[in-house]
Amino acid sequence: MSRALAGALALALSMHAGASEPFAKGLLWRVSKPGVARSWVFGTIHLADPRVLEIPEPVLRALEEARSFAMEAPQQLGQDWRLQEAVQFEDGRRLEAIIGAEAYRQAHAILAPRAIPDEVLARMKPWAALANITVTPEGYGNVTLDEKLLALARGRRMEIRVLESLEEQIAVFDGIPLDTQVALLKHALEHRDWLASMIEPTLQAWLRRDLVGIHAVNERVSARFPYMTQHYRLLARHIVDNRSVTMAHRLYLPLRSGRVFAAVGATHLYGTRGVLRLIEQQGYRVARAY
Numbered sequence: 001m002s003r004a005l006a007g008a009l010a011l012a013l014s015m016h017a018g019a020s021e022p023f024a025k026g027l028l029w030r031v032s033k034p035g036v037a038r039s040w041v042f043g044t045i046h047l048a049d050p051r052v053l054e055i056p057e058p059v060l061r062a063l064e065e066a067r068s069f070a071m072e073a074p075q076q077l078g079q080d081w082r083l084q085e086a087v088q089f090e091d092g093r094r095l096e097a098i099i100g101a102e103a104y105r106q107a108h109a110i111l112a113p114r115a116i117p118d119e120v121l122a123r124m125k126p127w128a129a130l131a132n133i134t135v136t137p138e139g140y141g142n143v144t145l146d147e148k149l150l151a152l153a154r155g156r157r158m159e160i161r162v163l164e165s166l167e168e169q170i171a172v173f174d175g176i177p178l179d180t181q182v183a184l185l186k187h188a189l190e191h192r193d194w195l196a197s198m199i200e201p202t203l204q205a206w207l208r209r210d211l212v213g214i215h216a217v218n219e220r221v222s223a224r225f226p227y228m229t230q231h232y233r234l235l236a237r238h239i240v241d242n243r244s245v246t247m248a249h250r251l252y253l254p255l256r257s258g259r260v261f262a263a264v265g266a267t268h269l270y271g272t273r274g275v276l277r278l279i280e281q282q283g284y285r286v287a288r289a290y
Contacts, residue, residue: 013184022146022275023269024212028059033284037258043147043266045206047199047224052145052206055152060288066142066261068254069153070161071146072247073169086170087118087128095124099182107133110132126181127173130188149263163247163264176238177255180231187228193195209290211270244268246276256285 023029031039040062045052063069087097096104110133111121121129143151153160188195197205197219206211222229247264256262274287 003125007091017278021219021270022143023274023286025210026290027206027209027266027269028056028062028113028290029269030275030287030289031255031260031279032287035051036256037260038178039255039260039262041262041264041279041286042149043206043211043269044149044263045165045203045266046146048142048144049201049203051142051203053148055145055148062289063152063261064156065259066158067259068159068161068257068261070163070251070254070260070262071150073162073166082166083170084120086174087125088123088132089125090123092121095126095129096122097125099129099179102184103189105163107185108194110189125174126178126185127176130181130185133185133188133192139275146239146263153261159251160263161260163250163262164243168246172238172243176235183226183228183231184235187225187231191225194224195224211266214266215270241273244273244278248275248282251275251279252282255279255282259285 027043029041031041042059042062076130095107099107107129108121111129112118114132116124116132124132150160159218198221201217202214205211205217209243218232221232247262247268249264256264264275271277280286
């Protein structure tokens with residue numbers, strides 16, 4: 001997933017799972033089946049915080065053992081035009097008319113300093129505006145953990161596989177009902193600082209390899225803003241559950257060959273609808289390695 005899309009919605013990805021579900025703790029998982037070379041699935045966090053860029057030794061060893069590297073689609077050079085095209089309405093609709101004058105004024109105040117042209121903002125879809133108002137904490141670098149892993153894989157001349165295309169990602173966001181897009185955007189504009197404060201506890205849970213803890217942070221959002229719960233759950237269904245199915249499907253053939261290192265967002269690992277359970281249903285044994 002492109003950085004703008006991934007970072008923007010990091011807090012909303014896991015509003016729907018319960019603490020009793022499987023795969024509750026661990027970031028690196030070994031995938032094995034008799035007669036097939038083992039593979040690995042690693043749960044990343046789509047941030048450029050220096051703390052997540054210190055890749056643990058067990059993860060590096062797994063990467064060295066693998067022959068191919070699979071990840072959520074990186075943004076390819078030359079695709080900027082397609083993303084810019086996709087984030088704008090093409091049917092004459094305008095963002096201000098959809099979200100109201102006050103919310104539009106707030107969005108403009110945040111996005112104008114980011115060199116987003118007024119004519120682009122005027123046609124921007126609510127989900128794209130939501131992605132672009134995300135707060136990036138000070139001191140973050142320019143490379144996310146996913147991008148660092150990709151660079152390491154390329155340096156080892158591993159085969160690179162993508163688990164979803166840019167067009168598929170765009171379709172996921174376009175598929176979110178418009179009323180939910182609007183509700184999430186207006187909520188984020190009104191409570192931007194509070195939502196940004198949830199980044200650190202989410203990061204701390206990831207550093208502890210605590211997938212339940214990541215979900216618990218998101219439950220704070222639901223508890224504080226119960227009127228938003230249905231919208232966050234609907235968002236999670238689209239960008240976690242549905243995408244997890246796609247990722248597991250795309251891993252089917254590579255896993256049969258073995259020695260794959262798959263890097264996906266950690267929220268895709270947890271629970272009965274996650275990538276790990278879907279891989280188990282393909283007949284593999286999935287065991288925590290780190």
